[in-house]
Amino acid sequence: MENSRAWRNRWRWPDRNTWRSWVLAALIGAAAGFGLDLIDVPSPTLFAGLVAGCVVALTAERSPTLSRPVSRACQAVIGATIGATITIEALRRLASDWPAAVIVTAATLALSVLGGLLLARFGRIGKLTGVLAMIAGGASTITAITRELGADERIVAVIQYLRVLLILVTLPIVTLAIFHADQGSTAPAGATTQFGTDLLFTVLAVGVGGLIGVLVPIQTFFLLGPMIVATVIATTGWLGAVTVPGPIVAVCFVLLGLQVGLRFTRASLRTIARLLAPAIAMIAVVVLGSGLLGWLLSLTTGIDGLTAYLATTPGGLPAVLAIATSGGADATYVFAVQMARLLLVLALAPLLARFFGRETEAP
Numbered sequence: 001m002e003n004s005r006a007w008r009n010r011w012r013w014p015d016r017n018t019w020r021s022w023v024l025a026a027l028i029g030a031a032a033g034f035g036l037d038l039i040d041v042p043s044p045t046l047f048a049g050l051v052a053g054c055v056v057a058l059t060a061e062r063s064p065t066l067s068r069p070v071s072r073a074c075q076a077v078i079g080a081t082i083g084a085t086i087t088i089e090a091l092r093r094l095a096s097d098w099p100a101a102v103i104v105t106a107a108t109l110a111l112s113v114l115g116g117l118l119l120a121r122f123g124r125i126g127k128l129t130g131v132l133a134m135i136a137g138g139a140s141t142i143t144a145i146t147r148e149l150g151a152d153e154r155i156v157a158v159i160q161y162l163r164v165l166l167i168l169v170t171l172p173i174v175t176l177a178i179f180h181a182d183q184g185s186t187a188p189a190g191a192t193t194q195f196g197t198d199l200l201f202t203v204l205a206v207g208v209g210g211l212i213g214v215l216v217p218i219q220t221f222f223l224l225g226p227m228i229v230a231t232v233i234a235t236t237g238w239l240g241a242v243t244v245p246g247p248i249v250a251v252c253f254v255l256l257g258l259q260v261g262l263r264f265t266r267a268s269l270r271t272i273a274r275l276l277a278p279a280i281a282m283i284a285v286v287v288l289g290s291g292l293l294g295w296l297l298s299l300t301t302g303i304d305g306l307t308a309y310l311a312t313t314p315g316g317l318p319a320v321l322a323i324a325t326s327g328g329a330d331a332t333y334v335f336a337v338q339m340a341r342l343l344l345v346l347a348l349a350p351l352l353a354r355f356f357g358r359e360t361e362a363p
Helices: 002-010 016-038 044-059 068-085 088-096 098-123 127-134 139-149 153-178 195-215 221-236 246-261 266-271 273-301 305-312 317-327 331-356
Strands: none
Touching: 016 044, 016 246, 044 153, 044 246, 044 317, 068 195, 068 221, 068 246, 068 317, 068 331, 098 127, 098 273, 098 305, 098 331, 127 139, 127 153, 127 273, 127 331, 139 153, 139 331, 153 246, 153 266, 153 273, 153 305, 153 317, 195 221, 246 317, 266 273, 273 305, 305 317, 305 331, 317 331
16 A cells, blocks of 8 residues: 555656646757747757746746756767767777876866865865765766765755856857857768668667666666767668767756756755855866866867867767757767766766865764
């Protein structure tokens, strides 16, 4: 009886306020997407979802949330989308440029740690909390392990997603004004794909790759697993030229944008009200510094500026990869540099906790 009641509570039908919030999000998202599409912003559906999520979160009494299976399904589709664009030539070029990429990755992390220490000083919070709040890469992962590491998870969560929000908001301006990127297809250049084959490819990549994500107890494998499967299918030519169907990608982009936007409720912003000004300032410094490192990466390796900028952007991995695949950047290179930084962050976090010491009691 208790299990039956728990099941009904978990799967109960959304109430009227929740439906109202989703309808509002859909209307705002449609209007924003239409406007962004008119000015050729890369991935307009992603930013439309972001705008809709922020408006709903700041106006609704109780903001709705996306379930974890939906979030992971979107990551799986993005992984398959990236895998479809990977070529042997791109992998060879990446292999030849790895020393510069490693140096830039380490420099980006050093910059974010410095920003975290400055935030701790000016915001009068613990050093570990400041560093974990500002460290570049893996916002959801860092947030999930913050309490275990001994830092203030409320501050870390809000500032981490504030950084992701600011990065996503500035991406359309940067990609259009500086790099002149526009909307593009995720299929290889010059390739013609068939809808039936693309659908089969998507089912295989997301299905088999998602199974890998379930079996491997690492959160990023819900993106990495489908990408690996998609890469094998694409590079072997088993199904010919393939890509994820556009409508599926568009839906996932909307949901990814919503996921970030819905986190910015009035309650979450009140949590860091006194930290808002120094946090935004430090985030701006880290983003500008990362952009400079991207410029240096472009100069030393010869890769295009947009690819270098997206590779060094400090956060928002799924969204940044979505921009890379639709904006004409080298998604393979962007993913490799971003993933290297994420893995380094996960390895570095326990060491930082040990160095700075716990600031909260163990859970």
